[in-house]
Amino acid sequence: RGGSSGGARGGNGGSQDSKEDALEEAVMNEMVSYTTTTWDDIAGCDTSKRVLQEAVVLPMLRPDIFCGLLKPPKGVLLFGP
Secondary structure (H helix, E strand, C coil): CCCCCCHHHCCCHHHHHHHHHHHHHHHHHHHCCCCCCCHHHCCCCHHHHHHHHHHHHHHHHCCCCCCCCCCCCCCCCCCCC
């Protein structure tokens, strides 16, 4: 999120912010779930697990590392059986 809202479109910034907040809350409610499964429970796929940890988990745990020119990847392509 960032930048100014409303602007030359009539100033619906408050409504837009509340929609963004509601969307953010809905996404977090769906994505954030707690489980007892650990990385060690997943057999094999060591390279894939490392890539996912570096691309998804590390930026969430340490956002201070990914500032300036170093940014986390925007996605991970998973393929295979």
